Amino acid sequence: MNLTIIKDRSPALSEAESVDILLHATADTELGKVLIARSAKGVCAILIGDTADELAADLADRFPRAMLIASEAAVQDDLTKVRRYIENPAEGLHLALDMRGTPFQRRVWEKLRAISVGRTVSYRELSQVISPYAHPRAVAKACAANPIALAIPCHRVVRSNGDLAGYRWGLERKRVLIQREAMA
Structure with missing residues (x-):
């Protein structure tokens, strides 16, 4: 949602005068706070953590120019879908997304x-699927920059030997997600 700030009835507004409004809410899930x-345009962040304050600070850091408005009603449907997905990954997670990142990051996502x-x-x-020139470390960095956990399933990427590698939201959460999805 973009809100345009009107100043003194100026006939044209610059891009810089457009304010990005993000509606958000936090809920408890089996993985912790989400x-x-x-x-x-759609969901631009699904953040997982231990406390609502930690997640709110993360959101503010990721979107420093956005106006953040707490509104559980605005994201209630999305929260319901995420909770259902966590409980039963076989259903999939189908959300309209607003992916914000570099062209390379969006390609990885x-x-x-x-x-x-x-x-x-x-x-x-x-990395080989993305491009013969893409380096696995660049792919790992794009995964780590992903602000839309679960809907962009970076938890499904592991080391070449099958071991779990870093996960922005915690290795134990990654392990749980992979196990649940394997049983789905």
């Missing part, structure tokens, strides 16, 4: 969304 934020529930890939495999 904060969902959405713009007029699109490829992540194509990995089916119950399957994992290595950083090397994912």
